[in-house]
Amino acid sequence: MPDAPCVSYLHRLARALMPRERLVLCGVALRFGASGVVIRRLPDGRAAYSGLYRCGDFWRCPSCRVTLGICRARQIETALRQHVDAGGSALLATYTVPHTRDESLPAVLARLTDTWRRYARNAWHDVLGEHYVGTVRALEVTHGASGWHPHYHALLFISSGLPYLTPVAVALAERWSQVAGADWRADVRRVAHDGVAAVACYLTTDGVAGAAFETANPASKIPAGRSYPEILYDYARYRSSADAALVYEYASALHGVHHLTISPRLRERYDFTDPASGWSEIADEDVLALLNSDEWLSILNAGEDRNLLDDFARLR
Numbered sequence: 001m002p003d004a005p006c007v008s009y010l011h012r013l014a015r016a017l018m019p020r021e022r023l024v025l026c027g028v029a030l031r032f033g034a035s036g037v038v039i040r041r042l043p044d045g046r047a048a049y050s051g052l053y054r055c056g057d058f059w060r061c062p063s064c065r066v067t068l069g070i071c072r073a074r075q076i077e078t079a080l081r082q083h084v085d086a087g088g089s090a091l092l093a094t095y096t097v098p099h100t101r102d103e104s105l106p107a108v109l110a111r112l113t114d115t116w117r118r119y120a121r122n123a124w125h126d127v128l129g130e131h132y133v134g135t136v137r138a139l140e141v142t143h144g145a146s147g148w149h150p151h152y153h154a155l156l157f158i159s160s161g162l163p164y165l166t167p168v169a170v171a172l173a174e175r176w177s178q179v180a181g182a183d184w185r186a187d188v189r190r191v192a193h194d195g196v197a198a199v200a201c202y203l204t205t206d207g208v209a210g211a212a213f214e215t216a217n218p219a220s221k222i223p224a225g226r227s228y229p230e231i232l233y234d235y236a237r238y239r240s241s242a243d244a245a246l247v248y249e250y251a252s253a254l255h256g257v258h259h260l261t262i263s264p265r266l267r268e269r270y271d272f273t274d275p276a277s278g279w280s281e282i283a284d285e286d287v288l289a290l291l292n293s294d295e296w297l298s299i300l301n302a303g304e305d306r307n308l309l310d311d312f313a314r315l316r
Helices: 007-017 062-085 105-120 123-131 166-180 193-203 205-212 218-224 228-238 241-253 264-269 293-301 305-313
Strands: 036-041 047-050 089-095 132-144 147-158 187-190 260-262 287-292
Touching: 007 062, 007 228, 007 241, 036 293, 036 305, 047 305, 062 089, 062 132, 062 147, 062 193, 062 228, 089 105, 089 166, 089 193, 105 123, 105 132, 105 147, 105 166, 105 241, 123 132, 123 147, 123 166, 132 241, 132 264, 147 193, 166 187, 193 205, 228 241, 260 264, 287 293, 293 305
Parallel strands: none
Antiparallel strands: 036 047, 036 287, 089 147, 089 187, 132 147, 132 260
8 A cells, every 4th residue: 555645546446435436437448439548748757648538527536636636727827827917916715614523515515505605696796896807716625523624715816906905805704704604704815926826726736735745644634634535545544434434425415516616707818628628639749659459458457557657757
């Protein structure tokens, strides 16, 4: 068992726990219409497979979670940088709602969704007026000592001409307290020009860092909570029926739920095309090798698919 929750290992765990979900075929079966598998070089020098079916399930598939998280972070960074360079500004807010240890994830999610709907109905225009451009909202779900903790990260795009953002941030936080409850203030902060990339990664941190780079550190779990990849990894280590139940509850509650919600005006201004739509695109110069379906099946049955990528990655 690896010391850290690598994506391929987590994917195998998810396949074992959810054998009837489409993630079972993700990265294994050939994509419809593909005659074989392409080994290609990524911009960072790593090797990857193309021509394989990708399920696109951000919540349950550890592999697509990372891929989509990275692609979406890049989209957010590009849009935010264009907006800031053009003279605009932005606020990054985190919104939570009351919850208890024994509450189910669907119940807390419903409370968060309802609170957001009542809050966002008038908050942006009441506080920001004509300076409000749009919002990128990301849902993140963790589980900790106080039970399920779904929360929103909202990136507010603000047009130029608004000189003081601190009173705006305070007003938005207070408005959330009025809707969610006096003890539940939102954390609203200004986005610095040089912090654009960090903000983009933060909005998709559960997909990028949670599965790819973080180790399951018990010392950090009680205050921060465990992400889905960390719950999966803990199940592999301890075979706890409680962790297995959490995985199933999480998978069921988030089925069909959007990870990112983007305002129509932002979609019109910036490129927020679904990253999954471009997975089949590959340049000729990036092709390292071609495998027919029989060769791929032989490699897969031998369990050498990961080792083969490592070998090609070492080729320069």
